[in-house]
Amino acid sequence: MNCLVLFLLLLHVLSVHSAQTPDQELIHNTCMRTPYYDLCISTIRSNPRSSITDVRGMGQVIARVALSHATDTLNHIKEMLKESKRPESQQQQLQSCLKLYNAIATYVLPEAIEGLDKGNNKFAYQGAIDTATVTDSCLKLFKDGSLGSLIIDRNRAVHDLSVVVASLVNILLRS
16 A cells, blocks of 8 residues: 555656656756745746746846836835825834835846846846845834834845845856
């Protein structure tokens, strides 16, 4: 009985593995080398591009998604600042985060994407790391939870995506 179960399990694993296309296998194996496997996989799979053939392409896709999230977060912070009911301390926190996200969405991530597009891996890596660092700074401003989870969740998404990009670029730097 145990041999039959083991055989069926082995057969299943082999059939799943052999059913993967080379692109799917690349994506799976590469995402396994990042700290956020599920985020990496889901971001790539939700991409409308027809196929991704290399690690650089994966990095480009995820960096663009991170930029989109950063821009959305920037716009959300602007909307939150328009609400005059907030205490002055929260307004100041939001202003600080606004400046940080303006830098991310206007300079840091676009330059990281340009680095990926042009094959300047060190530049792309630094931009991704800088984005993660800046989002950490913003997160620390709201550690008291005074603005609820929405800004924290948005911030964490940009952070985690940028860490995945940095991991992918690190793979490029080592190859």
